[in-house]
Amino acid sequence: MAKRVSYYKDLAADFSIPGLVSEETAAALIKTSTHIQTLKEAALPAIDSQYTLEKIEAENKEWFPTHCMALRKGRFDLLGQEYRPEYIYLCQDGPFGHENDREKHWVSIIAQPDVTMCWPIVQFHHEVVYFEWHAMDDGTHELIAKGNVTFIRRGHRGGISLKTEQLTFFRDVYAPDALLKLITG
Numbered sequence: 001m002a003k004r005v006s007y008y009k010d011l012a013a014d015f016s017i018p019g020l021v022s023e024e025t026a027a028a029l030i031k032t033s034t035h036i037q038t039l040k041e042a043a044l045p046a047i048d049s050q051y052t053l054e055k056i057e058a059e060n061k062e063w064f065p066t067h068c069m070a071l072r073k074g075r076f077d078l079l080g081q082e083y084r085p086e087y088i089y090l091c092q093d094g095p096f097g098h099e100n101d102r103e104k105h106w107v108s109i110i111a112q113p114d115v116t117m118c119w120p121i122v123q124f125h126h127e128v129v130y131f132e133w134h135a136m137d138d139g140t141h142e143l144i145a146k147g148n149v150t151f152i153r154r155g156h157r158g159g160i161s162l163k164t165e166q167l168t169f170f171r172d173v174y175a176p177d178a179l180l181k182l183i184t185g
Helices: 023-037 053-072 076-081 101-110
Strands: 083-090 115-125 128-137 143-153 160-169
Touching: 023 053, 023 076, 053 076, 053 115, 053 128, 053 143, 076 101, 101 115, 101 143, 101 160
Parallel strands: 083 160
Antiparallel strands: 115 128, 128 143, 143 160
16 A cells, blocks of 8 residues: 655645644745735736746645635635636635625634634645645534635736635534624735
């Protein structure tokens, strides 16, 4: 049997379980996320000899831990900047674009205090980023939500143009006002 390898082996931080990311690393990832948002170009960049699929995949690997940290910190402002203007989000209730009421409720629930999001599986192939996630109550260890996501992301210069997601909530679907006020954005 082949030996299993961590999906986070070559990434800046491991988000597969709670407690693996130090506060110093968390702060650095938020700073990196803020910088990455400044690199997105108005027009979707071409894939060519200057901006190769390999370069895009490397940038996606750099970006992914920043995405996870932004979610753990409830930084919806940073998450919203990851998407292109023509972004489309396909899920059970979609399709959505940037402005949708549902996603703010979902982020409020999965990024609420005393809940930790984890991404046990992440895979990269050029522009494609696939991951599985779950959100767990820190006190009861109850799984409150889970899902899987596929992003089409053209590296730092392009950002996310497509998100597909299967998500399941085990407790709430709409966040109470008190949780909505906790997210930034």
